[in-house]
Amino acid sequence: MIAFRKQSDKLKNLFKQLLQSKNLTSTLNELEAPSAFLIKSHLDYNIHLIREKVEGKKIRIASKSVRNISVIKYVTKRLGDTCSGVMAYHPREALFLLQNGIRDVLLGYPCYHPEDCESLIRDYNEKVTFMVDTLEHVELLDSIGVAYGKKVRICLDIDMSIDIGNFRFGVFRSSLMNIDSFTDLLEKILSFNSVRIVGIMGYEAQVAGIPDLLYNGAKNLIISLLKKRSMRKIISFRKKVCEILQHKGVDLEFFNAGGTGSIDSSKKEEWVTEITVGSGFYDSYLFDFYKNLPVKPSLFFNLLIVRKPRHDIATLHGGGYVASGAIGLEKVPAPIDEKVGLLSNELAGEVQTPIKLLSDKHSYKIGDRVIFRHAKAGELCEHFNHVYLLDQEYKPLHKWKTYRGEGQIFV
Ligand SMILES: Cc1ncc(COP(=O)(O)O)c(C=O)c1O
Missing domain, CATH: 3.20.20.10 (Alanine racemase)
Structure with a gap:
């Protein structure tokens, strides 16, 4: 059995742009694998959208859904007077x-x-x-x-x-x-x-x-x-x-x-x-399923293909970043490429995650990266020391330490 994820047309277009970007591919190839990245233009879009959406109420940033002091400061600054502080x-x-x-x-x-x-x-x-x-x-x-x-x-x-x-x-x-x-x-x-x-x-x-x-x-x-x-x-x-x-x-x-x-x-x-x-700034996977919440996914991680046990299966290093709370398929990381699915026998594995390749056209090979989103927002940061902030051209602007990268674990 294969678990594929359905995407809205809006998300499909957005992800297509990412998947077809040569700049993003070459940036990811330069980063350590696995690694997490944050797209600045999407984060900026979300901050703006949320600030407008609250219509005059203040916003308190849920740190548990961010877990990165640089991002917290960045959002605080851009929210300006709309920000009342942080919820820790x-x-x-x-x-x-x-x-x-x-x-x-x-x-x-x-x-x-x-x-x-x-x-x-x-x-x-x-x-x-x-x-x-x-x-x-x-x-x-x-x-x-x-x-x-x-x-x-x-x-x-x-x-x-x-x-x-x-x-x-x-x-x-x-x-x-x-x-x-x-x-x-x-x-x-x-x-x-x-x-x-x-x-x-x-x-x-x-x-x-x-x-x-x-x-x-x-x-x-x-x-x-x-x-x-x-x-x-x-x-x-x-x-x-x-x-x-x-x-x-x-x-x-x-x-x-x-x-x-x-x-x-x-x-x-x-x-x-x-x-x-909090979650609205990164727009993690579960937030695709809310009405009237047109935020853009901004935080992703990518895994390296290290094996191809069959022509239609690739095996990635790492990937078992399953979200907390009641157990369900929706807690498993979601690949952004609709032509890629997790195998329900293995799902996201501890150190190895096999994926089924639905299309031969987009033939992933050993050494390629596969992009995913976490189901929840801040939890992803517990798996990485840094988040790379990427600019409009998907070039790294900053390497921002997560709480984990700062040597801080609070849960
Ligand atoms: C007390 C409290 N307020 C607000 C939130 C909402 O945070 P988010 O915007 O990340 O969904 C949470 C999340 O669990 C919470 O525990």
């Missing part, structure tokens, strides 16, 4: 970002790492906001605040999932599932002296993180109905939270919502001040 995923990462000049970091996930929290509070208290959803998180931060005589900035994560019987449409993250649990924690937080609430995050994972068009017709329809249904809770929960905070005299600096996949709905709520966006 580990306190040591937050420290790394702040040490590298990022001015506003929101930890998108709670930290229970006392020493790392302490370093952040001691050195960067006014530039960092911690995520909380339970008393233990608050107690830890408050105790560090007391020790350093500081008021620690916190953000409450409210859960946007819906439960239908035993089925949860959404994720298991925050314990603040409803107004009662929110108010209960809020009352407790207000009795602490060394923390202050500056933000709320309501991330609608089931809208932003589930593609609209990935599955067969019936499943897509069910997803679309569930997304619509969850919007009712999302809007009313977020609105009510704002009203309660206003009533309690808590002035928020920001209300964070969404992700790349939910920009269209998140921006409609007047109380939402900023939308988190």
Whole structure:
């Protein structure tokens, strides 16, 4: 069995351009194999498109979907005033970002790492906001605040999932599932002296993180109905939270919502001040399956053909960069050439990936490169030390270190 990927006409044309470019072929031949590359014009296009799309809301860059400090800085600069800062995923990462000049970091996930929290509070208290959803998180931060005589900035994560019987449409993250649990924690937080609430995050994972068009017709329809249904809770929960905070005299600096996949709905709520966006800048494979998201793939990797065990099969070195989360074929890297498919018996292998060559016309030979996209955006950077930024002519402009290349691993 062979797993081929269908592409939209728009993508087909875009990839055809890449596959037929002699410049790109010669650039890749000069790079180490495997290697990752980022097409600057596509990245610029995505930054511009996303900035327009949020229609006046601020954008917070999801670092987990970028994992490269040079790219984060590049996007921050081009977003200008539209950028509210970065959403980080580990306190040591937050420290790394702040040490590298990022001015506003929101930890998108709670930290229970006392020493790392302490370093952040001691050195960067006014530039960092911690995520909380339970008393233990608050107690830890408050105790560090007391020790350093500081008021620690916190953000409450409210859960946007819906439960239908035993089925949860959404994720298991925050314990603040409803107004009662929110108010209960809020009352407790207000009795602490060394923390202050500056933000709320309501991330609608089931809208932003589930593609609209990935599955067969019936499943897509069910997803679309569930997304619509969850919007009712999302809007009313977020609105009510704002009203309660206003009533309690808590002035928020920001209300964070969404992700790349939910920009269209998140921006409609007047109380939402900023939308988190990460994946949209690289436009990884899974983002081909969202409605009304015309971003361009900008990040790719390429593998070297080292064997041809049969005239219609080529074997590549490396390639097993499978995305995290629930297991499925959609998590496997996607070749950009439609005439190339993975073998379902082997898929993307640990150090060897065989591909089926559908067309004899485009006869790949030993020594050639094959271009792929990762299913998710930032995860690819865990496999490479660098990302090559390519200019309009696909010539390397910069060799930008990934987090891994900086010797930094945060997950
Ligand atoms: C808290 C939070 N906000 C936003 C996002 C959206 O990021 P992206 O734009 O990369 O989909 C994520 C992704 O998982 C997230 O965990």
